[in-house]
Amino acid sequence: xxxxxxxxxxxxxxxxxxxxxxxxxxxxxxxxxxxxxxxxxxxxxxxxxxxxxxxxxxxxxxxxxxxxxxxxxxxxxxxxxxxxxxxxxxxxxxxxxxxxxxxxxxxxxxxxxxxxxxxxxxxxxxxxxxxxxxxxxxxxxxxxxxxxxxxxxxxxxxxxxxxxxxxxxxxxxxxxxxxxxxxxxxxxxxxxxxxxxxxxxxxxxxxxxxxxxxxxxxxxxxxxxxxxxxxxxxxxxxxxxxxxxxxxxxxxxxxxxxxxxxxxxxxxxxxxxxxxxxxxxxxxxxxxxxxxxxxxxxxxxxxxxxxxx
Amino acid sequence: xxxxxxxxxxxxxxxxxxxxxxxxxxxxxxxxxxxxxxxxxxxxxxxxxxxxxxxxxxxxxxxxxxxxxxxxxxxxxxxxxxxxxxxxxxxxxxxxxxxxxxxxxxxxxxxxxxxxxxxxxxxxxxxxxxxxxxxxxxxxxxxxxxxxxxxxxxxxxxxxxxxxxxxxxxxxxxxxxxxxxxxxxxxxxxx
Numbered sequence: 001x002x003x004x005x006x007x008x009x010x011x012x013x014x015x016x017x018x019x020x021x022x023x024x025x026x027x028x029x030x031x032x033x034x035x036x037x038x039x040x041x042x043x044x045x046x047x048x049x050x051x052x053x054x055x056x057x058x059x060x061x062x063x064x065x066x067x068x069x070x071x072x073x074x075x076x077x078x079x080x081x082x083x084x085x086x087x088x089x090x091x092x093x094x095x096x097x098x099x100x101x102x103x104x105x106x107x108x109x110x111x112x113x114x115x116x117x118x119x120x121x122x123x124x125x126x127x128x129x130x131x132x133x134x135x136x137x138x139x140x141x142x143x144x145x146x147x148x149x150x151x152x153x154x155x156x157x158x159x160x161x162x163x164x165x166x167x168x169x170x171x172x173x174x175x176x177x178x179x180x181x182x183x184x185x186x187x188x189x190x191x192x193x194x195x196x197x198x199x200x201x202x203x204x205x206x207x208x209x210x211x212x213x214x215x216x217x218x219x220x221x222x223x224x225x226x227x228x229x230x231x232x233x234x235x236x237x238x239x240x241x242x243x244x245x246x247x248x249x250x251x252x253x254x255x256x257x258x259x260x261x262x263x264x265x266x267x268x269x270x271x272x273x274x275x276x277x278x279x280x281x282x283x284x285x286x287x288x289x290x291x292x293x294x295x296x297x298x299x300x301x302x303x304x305x306x307x308x309x
Numbered sequence: 310x311x312x313x314x315x316x317x318x319x320x321x322x323x324x325x326x327x328x329x330x331x332x333x334x335x336x337x338x339x340x341x342x343x344x345x346x347x348x349x350x351x352x353x354x355x356x357x358x359x360x361x362x363x364x365x366x367x368x369x370x371x372x373x374x375x376x377x378x379x380x381x382x383x384x385x386x387x388x389x390x391x392x393x394x395x396x397x398x399x400x401x402x403x404x405x406x407x408x409x410x411x412x413x414x415x416x417x418x419x420x421x422x423x424x425x426x427x428x429x430x431x432x433x434x435x436x437x438x439x440x441x442x443x444x445x446x447x448x449x450x451x452x453x454x455x456x457x458x459x460x461x462x463x464x465x466x467x468x469x470x471x472x473x474x475x476x477x478x479x480x481x482x483x484x485x486x487x488x489x490x491x492x493x494x495x496x497x498x499x500x
Binding site: 104 | 343368369370372377378379381383385391392393394397400401402405407408411415478480481484
């Protein structure tokens, strides 16, 4: 009798345990439900980089549809210019430009640089978006095609060693990039950028008009609103123009509301692909280091449909 | 002989318990309701800017027998805002949605009410509201309408960002309110 009574108690405890566990189960049941739902949903990665430029070069990000991004970029002179030039602060290289998101994937943009009096225009298309869930995509891929016109004829003549006036087509250069990026976690993103710069006219001692390079860039998030960025463009040895060096830049980025401020040190003066990938003459080891900043301000011109409630 | 009767009695008892237990389990599914459509909207009404967003991806379960419930929402699913950048900031800087992808509320209904019966009820729920991975014990009032096994809830409450460790940078303190008004509408149906 005693034994059976014990059995009865065990059974009762078992039953009541089952009832208590029901409370906890509601949460785990919901989790299972969410998990199955997520398998049928694609979660796209947002904000691999904070803005569409890392330092000099583009990032995989495109401007959102209907958004105008006004960009003012500034490079002071070089730190090795000495006290007379206030370590470069007396000298300025400026690019003022705008990017506009035609759609979430397609951006058109352009700008004017004081360096070599360049005008540039580009088209940028987000081909793949990093995602998880139903569609699993490990990387984001963006294609960039840009065109630059150098209008400073005196500079061209000196650069290319020519005496005659350059024709309009001689002033043109093109750049093509495939930007491949992955946001590994909310604090770290990395991108690789196979690039090609085509110059319609190069120094006659150099027999190729095409310069090939691979860029690498990374973002390390320091706080919720700031990050450390590095960018390096490695020009492939066979296509390097004489007297040029690889571009390396390191920067700090902070954002407040609709602004992104980027402060950096770089050995590049120009801010177009031709200038910093193909024709960068500055060297870190000689102290050809420019302090500079980029300011980006976004304006919502047209509110995209998916934001409307 | 006596032993045999005793053993029989115990067996009958055990059988009864088993039947009772089995029927209890069998009853449970009909006690369990799940959200078939649910929407959460929120509004920040600051002096310089009004921000509104909503999500229709509210998920949840309700056990009308035990009167407990569990609700969850994917923070990434909120749409609205005044610009795409604002939505990005919401996820990246304030909610940290990559780290804490869900906001949840789970707990019990305080009032002793039979939600299988049709009617309108004003109920209080007591539970844990978890936003930005910070749990807060809350009592939230909700209006409930039951009609033919369909339970519709409607609730308004406020969330203080400071309660959930979401700081407001000084540059935007005129554009973002600390007190966020939240509205929940959901329809539960038997699972």
